[in-house]
Amino acid sequence: MAKRAKRTTPPVVVAPASKRRIFISYAHDEKRLAERLAAIVAKLGFEAVWDENFRFGHGFHEQIKLYIEHAHVFMPLLTRRSSQRGWVHEEIGYANAFNVPVIPVTIGRGVVPQQMIEMVQALALLPADETFSLDPEVQDGGPQLTDRQVEEAARQFEQQCTRELIAWLIDRKASPALARYECAAHAEERGILLARYSREVVDLDGVKPQLVRQKGALSSFSIPREVITHPLWTMRYKGARRSEFYKTVLREERLALEAHARRGGCHLILNIKLGYQPFADGANEAEREGKSRREIEREAAVSKISRLQALSEFLTSVGGVSLRVAINDNQPGPENLLMIGNWFASESVTAGIGTGYRNTLFTRHAPSIETRIETFDQELEGLIRATVGNERVTKAQRSAHVSDEQTVEFALKHLEQAIKECEAVSDAPRG
Numbered sequence: 001m002a003k004r005a006k007r008t009t010p011p012v013v014v015a016p017a018s019k020r021r022i023f024i025s026y027a028h029d030e031k032r033l034a035e036r037l038a039a040i041v042a043k044l045g046f047e048a049v050w051d052e053n054f055r056f057g058h059g060f061h062e063q064i065k066l067y068i069e070h071a072h073v074f075m076p077l078l079t080r081r082s083s084q085r086g087w088v089h090e091e092i093g094y095a096n097a098f099n100v101p102v103i104p105v106t107i108g109r110g111v112v113p114q115q116m117i118e119m120v121q122a123l124a125l126l127p128a129d130e131t132f133s134l135d136p137e138v139q140d141g142g143p144q145l146t147d148r149q150v151e152e153a154a155r156q157f158e159q160q161c162t163r164e165l166i167a168w169l170i171d172r173k174a175s176p177a178l179a180r181y182e183c184a185a186h187a188e189e190r191g192i193l194l195a196r197y198s199r200e201v202v203d204l205d206g207v208k209p210q211l212v213r214q215k216g217a218l219s220s221f222s223i224p225r226e227v228i229t230h231p232l233w234t235m236r237y238k239g240a241r242r243s244e245f246y247k248t249v250l251r252e253e254r255l256a257l258e259a260h261a262r263r264g265g266c267h268l269i270l271n272i273k274l275g276y277q278p279f280a281d282g283a284n285e286a287e288r289e290g291k292s293r294r295e296i297e298r299e300a301a302v303s304k305i306s307r308l309q310a311l312s313e314f315l316t317s318v319g320g321v322s323l324r325v326a327i328n329d330n331q332p333g334p335e336n337l338l339m340i341g342n343w344f345a346s347e348s349v350t351a352g353i354g355t356g357y358r359n360t361l362f363t364r365h366a367p368s369i370e371t372r373i374e375t376f377d378q379e380l381e382g383l384i385r386a387t388v389g390n391e392r393v394t395k396a397q398r399s400a401h402v403s404d405e406q407t408v409e410f411a412l413k414h415l416e417q418a419i420k421e422c423e424a425v426s427d428a429p430r431g
Contacts, residue, residue: 018210018211018341018342018343019045019046019047020046020047020072020073020166020170020342020366020370021046021047021049021067021070021071021072021073021366022041022046022047022048022049022071022072022073022074022075022166023049023050023067023068023071023073023074023075024037024038024041024048024049024050024075024076024077025050025064025074025075025076025077025088025091026050026076026077026082027077027079027081027082029079029081029082029144030077030079030082030107030144030145032145032147032150033077033107033145033150033153033154034050034077036150036151036153036154036157037075037077037105037154037157037161038050040154040157040158040161041075041161044161044162044163044166045163046072046073046166049067049071051064063204064091065094066200066204066364067204068091068094068095068098068100069098069100069180069364069365070204070343070344070364070366071095071100071366072100072101072166072170072366072367072370073100073101073102073103073166073169073170074091074092074095074100074101074102074103075102075103075104075105076088076091076092076102076104076105077104077105077107078104078105078106078107078122079106079107079108080108092104097180098180098364098365099173099178099179099180099365099367100173100365100366100367101169101170101172101173101367103121103122103123103161103165103169104122104123105122105123105125105157106122106123106124106125107125107126107145107153108125108126123157123160123161125152125153125156125157125160126149126152126153126156170366170367170370171367172367173365173367173368174367174368174370174371175368175371176363176365176368176371176372178365178367178368179363179365179368180363180365181361181362181363182361182362182363183359183360183361183362184359184360184362185358185359186356186358187246187249187356187357187358188245188246188249188356189360190253190346190348190356190357190358190360191246191249191250191252191253192249192252193346193360193362194220194253194256194257194338194346195249195252195253195255195256197340197343197344197346197362197364198256198257198259198260198340199256200344201260201340201341201343201344202259204343208264209260209263209264209265209321210260210263210264210340210341210343211260211264211265211266211267211322211340211341212257212260212261212264212265212266212267212338212339212340213266213267213268213337213338213339213373213376213377213380214257214266214267214268214269214336214337214338214339215268215269215331215335215336215337215338215376215379216269216271216331216335216336216337216348217270217271217274217336218270218271218272218274218307218308218311219268219270219311220253220254220257220338221254221257221258221261221266221268221310221311221314221315222307222308222310222311222314223236223250223251223253223254223307223310224236224251224254224306224310225251225254225255225258225310227251228244228247228248228251232306232309232310233247235302235303235305235306236303236306236307237303238299238300238302238303238306239291239295239296239299239300239303240299240303246356257338257340258314260340260341261318261321262318262321263321264321264341265321265322265323266318266321266322266323266324267322267323267324267325267376267377267380268324268325268326268411269325269326269327269328269331269376269379269380269383270311270325270326270327270328270411271327271328271329271331272308272327272329272414272415272418273329273418274329274331297425298425298426298427301422301423301425301426302422302426304418304422305419305422305423305426308415308418308419308422309419311415312412312415312416312419315408315411315412315415316412322404323404323407323408324380324384324404324407324408325407325408325410325411326379326380326381326383326384326387326388326407326411327383327387327410327411327414328379328383335347335348336348336357336360337372337376339369339372339373339376342366342369342370342373343364343366343369344362344363344364344369345362345363345368345369345372346360346361346362346363347360347361348360348361349361384402384407385402387410388402388406388407388410
């Protein structure tokens with residue numbers, strides 16, 4: 001029996017937590033003020049997102065839509081002139097459609113949110129300056145804010161826009177029931193969307209690392225990263241028929257998530273005891289093909305060994321980032337929850353053991369993802385204290401922090417034991 005490779009432990013670099021994003025929309029006439037407001041937003045501890053973040057080679061309007069969908073708060077900057085332009089209300093309407101909190105910032109007198117934003121409370125700046133009023137009929141190149149007005153507006157904004165106000169706006173939209181979802185009906189669609197959403201974050205956020213959180217079964221890191229002709233794929237689907245397309249989609253899922261995990265870290269809640277069957281209808285279908293129940297059990301064990309080995313190799317090879325693992329063998333069925341930073345979440349509603357997840361719901365709704373992250377993190381740490389903590393420390397020390405290294409070693413030990421149990425059934429020791 002092959003020995004498990006020793007896990008290397010380079011210094012851990014903890015990726016910065018994803019900040020809450022405030023997307024600032026403005027007309028280019030007000031760019032100087034937008035820069036000042038962005039600096040104030042950053043000073044409050046949020047990430048100010050505006051067209052300076054846009055990337056060349058990507059559609060301008062498509063990036064606006066994606067940033068609004070991913071925003072915790074949408075903040076349109078309005079003057080009398082810009083409020084008359086159609087794109088302003090289109091963007092606000094788009095944010096409202098996705099239940100993204102909207103807080104308009106109005107500049108000068110006579111700027112009253114109309115149509116879709118008439119019921120939204122605005123931050124009114126420069127209300128005392130009776131000489132300042134941009135005529136909506138003036139074309140580009142007309143009156144603009146003076147340096148004094150920019151500084152006065154920024155001062156008023158800093159007074160009105162507090163960290164507590166932003167947090168309150170986000171909390172009002174934090175329920176998952178308010179999120180908009182995209183549904184992947186089949187396992188192949190799920191893999192395609194996971195890869196697309198994961199790469200989309202890189203496209204929008206540059207090279208910033210994102211923490212991967214995943215709960216369910218053996219995680220996406222039990223999928224082989226090798227090409228689909230590798231023997232590991234034959235082991236994974238021992239006795240089952242899977243198309244090259246299906247395998248390719250799964251591999252793309254693994255690679256896309258791994259690109260984040262190796263840079264931004266990975267927190268996993270695993271269900272090691274979950275079984276695997278090589279056929280959708282289990283033993284009955286296999287028996288109709290002339291296979292004995294013993295052969296069915298053997299193929300299922302080989303299939304699970306391939307998954308356990310792939311996951312063990314991933315956990316052993318990742319270093320230099322936060323890697324925390326909890327085990328919950330009492331999870332209610334093959335559920336699966338995945339989050340990349342606070343940029344998107346996916347949750348699978350149904351699954352067939354060994355046949356993939358179905359009816360997977362995807363969302364970019366940042367306020368509700370915050371709620372899911374908080375719940376996940378509490379569950380992760382509770383499981384770690386209840387399992388790793390019980391084994392490693394005394395009762396008096398149980399509330400102390402359990403290191404990343406301890407959680408990984410605990411998981412690897414249980415994976416090793418599960419492999420031995422499967423080998424006893426499969427009669428197929430590792431080479």
